[in-house]
Amino acid sequence: MIVSRREKIIGRTILVVLMLVTVLPFVSLFVTALHESGSYPQGIEWPETPHWENFVLAFQSADMFRLLGSSILIELGVVPAAVLLATLAGFGLGHLKPVGARAVFIVFILGLTLPFEGIITPLYFQIRDLGILNTRWAIILPLIGLFMPFAVTWMRANFATIPRELSEAARVDGASTWHLFWRIHIPLSVPAISSLAILLFLWTWNQFLLAIVLVADPAQRTMAGALGAFQGRYGTDIPLLCAGSLLILTPTLIVFLLFQRKFVSALLQGSLKG
Amino acid sequence: MPAPTSAVPAPGLGGDARPRRPSSGSRARSRHRRLGGDLLAYALVAPAALFYAFFVLRPIVTSAQYSFYDWNGVSTATWVGFDNYVAVLSEPKLVGAILNAFELILYFSIVPVGLALVAANLIRSIAASRLATAARTVLFIPQVIPLVAAGIIWSWQLSSDGLVNQILRAVGLDAVTRAWLGDFGTALPAVGVIGAWVQVGLCLVLILSGMTRIDASLYEAARLDGAGPVREFFSITLPGVRQEIAICVTVTVISALASFDIIYVATQGGPGNRTLVPGLQIFYLAFFEREIGTASAFSIVLMALVIAVVLPLQRLLRGRES
Numbered sequence: 001m002i003v004s005r006r007e008k009i010i011g012r013t014i015l016v017v018l019m020l021v022t023v024l025p026f027v028s029l030f031v032t033a034l035h036e037s038g039s040y041p042q043g044i045e046w047p048e049t050p051h052w053e054n055f056v057l058a059f060q061s062a063d064m065f066r067l068l069g070s071s072i073l074i075e076l077g078v079v080p081a082a083v084l085l086a087t088l089a090g091f092g093l094g095h096l097k098p099v100g101a102r103a104v105f106i107v108f109i110l111g112l113t114l115p116f117e118g119i120i121t122p123l124y125f126q127i128r129d130l131g132i133l134n135t136r137w138a139i140i141l142p143l144i145g146l147f148m149p150f151a152v153t154w155m156r157a158n159f160a161t162i163p164r165e166l167s168e169a170a171r172v173d174g175a176s177t178w179h180l181f182w183r184i185h186i187p188l189s190v191p192a193i194s195s196l197a198i199l200l201f202l203w204t205w206n207q208f209l210l211a212i213v214l215v216a217d218p219a220q221r222t223m224a225g226a227l228g229a230f231q232g233r234y235g236t237d238i239p240l241l242c243a244g245s246l247l248i249l250t251p252t253l254i255v256f257l258l259f260q261r262k263f264v265s266a267l268l269q270g271s272l273k274g
Numbered sequence: 275m276p277a278p279t280s281a282v283p284a285p286g287l288g289g290d291a292r293p294r295r296p297s298s299g300s301r302a303r304s305r306h307r308r309l310g311g312d313l314l315a316y317a318l319v320a321p322a323a324l325f326y327a328f329f330v331l332r333p334i335v336t337s338a339q340y341s342f343y344d345w346n347g348v349s350t351a352t353w354v355g356f357d358n359y360v361a362v363l364s365e366p367k368l369v370g371a372i373l374n375a376f377e378l379i380l381y382f383s384i385v386p387v388g389l390a391l392v393a394a395n396l397i398r399s400i401a402a403s404r405l406a407t408a409a410r411t412v413l414f415i416p417q418v419i420p421l422v423a424a425g426i427i428w429s430w431q432l433s434s435d436g437l438v439n440q441i442l443r444a445v446g447l448d449a450v451t452r453a454w455l456g457d458f459g460t461a462l463p464a465v466g467v468i469g470a471w472v473q474v475g476l477c478l479v480l481i482l483s484g485m486t487r488i489d490a491s492l493y494e495a496a497r498l499d500g501a502g503p504v505r506e507f508f509s510i511t512l513p514g515v516r517q518e519i520a521i522c523v524t525v526t527v528i529s530a531l532a533s534f535d536i537i538y539v540a541t542q543g544g545p546g547n548r549t550l551v552p553g554l555q556i557f558y559l560a561f562f563e564r565e566i567g568t569a570s571a572f573s574i575v576l577m578a579l580v581i582a583v584v585l586p587l588q589r590l591l592r593g594r595e596s
Contacts, residue, residue: 011397015409018393022412022475025427028437032430043437085322092318099312104319111330113584115532117553118577121560121569122336123329125347145329148322177314206420208535209553213561224420224535231426231539238430245426249419256418260411267417268480271525 033058033243040238051239058244062230063219068251070136071205071223077140078204082147083197087189089148090155091181095167105156111149116209127214138214139222143207147200154270158192159185195266198259205252223248334577340570347566358571367547368572371555372579374462375531378551381466382473382530387522389470390477391515395507398485406482413475421472425539428468429455432540455541461548468536473529477522484518485511520591524584531580552576 028043034050035041037057093101127138162185170180186193204222211225218229227248234241256263341358345351362368400406416424431437432454439451454464488510496506512519534553537543543550543558552572559569 007396007399011400012405014393014396015400015405018474018478019409019412021471022415024437025431025471026415028431029427040435042435043431043440085325088318089322092315096311096315096318098315101315104323107331108323108326111326113528113580114330114334115528115553115576115580117532117534117556118573118580119330119333119337121556121566121573122333122340124560126329126333126336141325142329145325148326148330152322152326177311202418206422208420208422208538209557212538213557224422227420227422227426228539231422241426242430245423249423252419253415256415257411260414263418264410264414264479267414267476268483271476271480271521 029242029246033239033246035239037240038237054239054243055247058234058240058247061234061240062226062244062247064247066219067221067223067226067248070220070226074136074139074143074222075201075204077136078143078147079197079200082144082151082200083193085144086148086151086155086196087186087193089152090157090159091185093152094156094159095162095185096177105153108149108152111146112153114146114149116146120209120213123210124213133214134216134220136215136220139207139210142210142214143204147203150270151196151200154196155189155192158189162188194262195269198262198266199270202252202263223251337570337573340566341574343567345566346564348564351567354567358567359575361568362572362575367550368555368568370547371550371552372575374549375533375551375579377462378466378469378530378533379527381463382469382533383523383526385466386470386473386477386526387519390474390481390522391512391519394478394481394485394515395511398482398511401482401486410479413478415475416472417476421535422539424468424472425536428471428536429540432464432467455549456545458545458548461541461545465533465537465540465549468540469529469533472536473522473526477526480522481515481518484515488514516591520588523591524587527583527587528580531576531583552579 024044031044031046032041033054034052035045035047035054036051037054041047092098093105123142124133127133127142132138132141166184167180170184175183206224207222208224208228211221212228215221215225218226221229227245230244230248231241234244340351342353342355343351344354344357397406397409433439434451434453438454442448442451452460454460457464492510493506496510501509532553533551534557537549537551537554538557541549543554553576556569556572556576559565559572
């Protein structure tokens with residue numbers, strides 16, 4: 001491609017500006033967190049004496065260990081179950097294609113654009129009647145259901161693209177449906193399944209609405225829900241709020257930076273199909 | 275695992291309407307096998323379908339049912355017909371929330387997609403460089419953190435002592451500094467900035483990946499024919515990334531119409547309902563004002579709105595492909 005030097009310089013400058021706009025708020029958050037608790041610092045201003053103890057303070061008042069534990073328990077309840085259900089249903093709809101599969105699939109697709117706010121009111125009463133309000137199940141069970149439209153669409157698309165000849169060859173060799181599923185389709189679907197797991201992990205971790213409506217105790221919520229409660233309690237103490245927010249963000253950022261390639265490609269594919 | 279293990283397969287449609295595959299067995303046998311296969315397929319679909327039906331479809335139906343009643347969640351409900359819908363579509367506060375959501379489309383969708391398109395076009399030539407790879411990671415961070423966190427981070431940046439005003443003062447624009455989220459005139463655009471900040475990275479990376487798939491020889495040919503950068507953009511680049519634009523627009527428009535998290539932490543709908551949006555209004559109606567009927571009617575309206583906006587968009591932007 002013909003690329004002039006000027007084009008390269010313009011491109012570089014724009015990238016750097018965009019990256020700065022993305023990163024500066026985090027820098028401001030970090031610097032502010034080092035100011036004296038209760039003070040009103042400026043946007044970005046290095047404090048005279050950095051108050052590192054704010055992080056310890058925020059760690060204790062946010063009860064970070066319990067929050068992490070709670071989020072992990074919710075993840076364990078949601079992600080494996082949702083991935084398993086979607087994989088089975090995706091195989092059923094995408095490979096076995098029973099009579100009426102199209103109609104069933106369309107019903108799932110209808111849920112793709114559903115805003116969670118649309119069903120939160122009746123969901124509250126439903127969860128209350130089940131007697132699981134204010135427990136982690138109140139987040140886990142509905143989330144599995146709410147993830148199904150996307151997850152089933154995703155896994156169906158995956159199984160539908162696996163070459164038919166492969167399955168037919170296996171059938172001719174006398175393979176059972178179970179054998180076909182477990183020995184041929186699943187190994188070929190590992191990338192799709194792991195991307196799905198990453199997306200569901202992220203969406204569960206960041207789920208806010210269900211957490212604040214269905215669970216009153218922040219220590220039983222997701223990370224995002226706990227962050228909302230933390231803001232409610234320490235909203236006026238800006239350095240402490242910044243320290244707490246950073247702490248709550250840290251696990252996500254670490255996981256993201258560790259698996260960034262996988263994350264980026266999963267999110268890209270996720271929006272392509274979503 | 276909470277999944278029901280003894281799943282009852284959904285009823286198949288009985289009749290065998292599809293074209294038969296060539297089969298070696300007798301007709302009856304293949305029909306029998308076909309039926310068995312269908313049963314198995316539905317048994318596999320059933321657990322997912324049950325969760326979906328119980329936690330998504332059922333609440334939608336209940337929502338529709340509640341929407342015709344006046345109910346505070348405790349006492350007996352009274353039938354009010356379409357009154358709740360009339361309220362949603364006529365009370366200034368509720369209509370205002372819907373209008374705000376549409377204004378948010380400008381900031382959550384049009385601005386980031388437009389920005390991403392221009393930026394992607396300008397950095398196309400260095401898309402494979404090390405800087406661009408680093409940018410891909412950095413620009414994705416807002417997509418990964420919870421929206422609540424984005425809201426908290428930015429309420430601090432947009433406050434009177436925040437980074438935005440600090441920068442404005444530094445360049446001598448003291449006159450325009452203000453508490454951006456607390457000002458009647460700027461609160462909604464300020465919330466929009468937060469949304470744009472979250473979305474622009476995803477749009478950029480998505481559109482850029484579309485651009486790198488465009489055949490480079492097209493550009494060479496255009497340049498040899500003397501086409502300028504503008505002409506090049508409209509006749510090669512834009513058609514080439516049409517699909518990616520469609521996705522960006524759909525995802526961001528939904529995020530605007532269904533916004534909740536960012537506004538909940540940044541403004542709670544204020545000042546004076548200036549940033550009230552349907553999601554937040556439903557939340558307040560249902561859990562603070564105890565107007566379950568109105569909240570449900572608003573939910574139905576919101577779901578209908580999202581579908582009414584997204585379906586034509588899909589047609590318009592994707593339809594003429596293939």
